[in-house]
Amino acid sequence: MTPVAGWVREPGPGFPLFLNPPFHMELQIDDVSKTYGDGTEAVRDVSLTVSEGLIGLLGPNGAGKSTLMRLIATITTPTAGTLRWNGTDIVDRPVAMRRTLGYLPQDFGVYPELTAEEFLHYMAALKGVPGGAARPRIDTLLETARLEEARGRRLGGFSGGMIQRVGIACALLNDPDLLVADEPTVGLDPEERARFRALLTDLAEERVVLLSTHIVSDVEATASRLAIMHDGRLAATAAPEALIDRVRDRVWEWVVGHDELGRVRDAYRVTKATRGPGGVRVHAVAEQPPSAEATPAEPTLEDAYLSLLSGPTSPR
Numbered sequence: 619m620t621p622v623a624g625w626v627r628e629p630g631p632g633f634p635l636f637l638n639p640p641f642h643m644e645l646q647i648d649d650v651s652k653t654y655g656d657g658t659e660a661v662r663d664v665s666l667t668v669s670e671g672l673i674g675l676l677g678p679n680g681a682g683k684s685t686l687m688r689l690i691a692t693i694t695t696p697t698a699g700t701l702r703w704n705g706t707d708i709v710d711r712p713v714a715m716r717r718t719l720g721y722l723p724q725d726f727g728v729y730p731e732l733t734a735e736e737f738l739h740y741m742a743a744l745k746g747v748p749g750g751a752a753r754p755r756i757d758t759l760l761e762t763a764r765l766e767e768a769r770g771r772r773l774g775g776f777s778g779g780m781i782q783r784v785g786i787a788c789a790l791l792n793d794p795d796l797l798v799a800d801e802p803t804v805g806l807d808p809e810e811r812a813r814f815r816a817l818l819t820d821l822a823e824e825r826v827v828l829l830s831t832h833i834v835s836d837v838e839a840t841a842s843r844l845a846i847m848h849d850g851r852l853a854a855t856a857a858p859e860a861l862i863d864r865v866r867d868r869v870w871e872w873v874v875g876h877d878e879l880g881r882v883r884d885a886y887r888v889t890k891a892t893r894g895p896g897g898v899r900v901h902a903v904a905e906q907p908p909s910a911e912a913t914p915a916e917p918t919l920e921d922a923y924l925s926l927l928s929g930p931t932s933p934r
């Protein structure tokens with residue numbers, strides 16, 4: 619399901635032949651806001667177009683990521699703005715989105731008494747996947763999610779990472795064009811996190827994947843594009859490299875005394891502090907060299923992200 623822009627034109631004698639219908643996958647979010655009944659403005663005036671690859675929705679807790687994902691998944695409606703899937707308004711016609719959506723919610727739960735295989739069959743039945751098609755599909759998905767060996771075990775004994783992989787298999791039952799995963803790496807150990815990232819990267823070769831997280835390392839090597847959310851708004855949308863370029867020449871490293879670290883953290887946007895025998899090596903973003911000993915350092919996505927969240931660069 620590689621996106622193809624527009625018509626494919628076959629040259630030939632006589633009239634040109636148009637072979638393929640227009641085919642694309644595009645989620646278009648225009649000026650969307652969501653205010654909850656209690657007055658909380660969770661999403662404010664967000665515009666974003668998502669059309670290919672793995673898109674990382676990065677933001678701190680409470681930034682509005684889950685709300686935006688619930689809007690996309692059509693389980694809540696916006697108070698303003700429009701969301702369209704391939705041109706169809708998904709608020710007016712949610713079925714168009716639901717048919718082609720795979721959604722792994724933050725609070726994905728399973729029935730602990732069922733085995734992985736039984737659970738997927740149960741969910742396939744709920745999703746209306748015909749019985750004959752369900753078996754081979756579930757076999758493939760157990761393999762995709764690397765759960766073949768655990769297929770006959772009860773979910774109650776699964777690790778957090780395995781449960782999340784069951785969640786992804788479940789979200790893929792209808793072979794979605796858009797896969798939305800809301801903070802799926804929360805609570806996973808580093809190995810499971812890396813495994814999960816690799817799975818999502820593979821899946822993004824054939825469909826659009828939208829992954830929300832508050833952890834920069836989840837998306838720095840996997841996402842082709844990042845949307846940074848803060849306080850309900852989109853603070854930036856860009857490729858990770860472009861975001862890093864924004865802080866180039868504003869990242870410094872220098873060594874401070876152990877007792878100075880608190881003051882330095884208050885004054886500068888410190889993204890890394892490594893303790894050593896001679897003091898603490900500080901890595902920070904600042905408009906000007908923070909000290910005579912400071913040397914320019916290679917910027918990271920973490921630098922760019924924290925810089926975006928905390929406004930103008932220091933001294934603060």
Ligand SMILES: Nc1ncnc2c1ncn2[C@@H]1O[C@H](COP(=O)(O)OP(=O)(O)OP(=O)(O)O)[C@@H](O)[C@H]1O
Nearest residue numbers: 654656658660677678679680681682683684685686
């Ligand atoms: N149903 C609700 N009613 C009222 N306020 C809500 C509701 N759901 C979320 N909120 C509030 O909306 C804001 C955004 O929450 P949301 O869950 O969308 O953010 P998030 O970026 O996903 O954060 P988290 O990772 O903590 O879930 C927060 O202030 C949250 O408390």
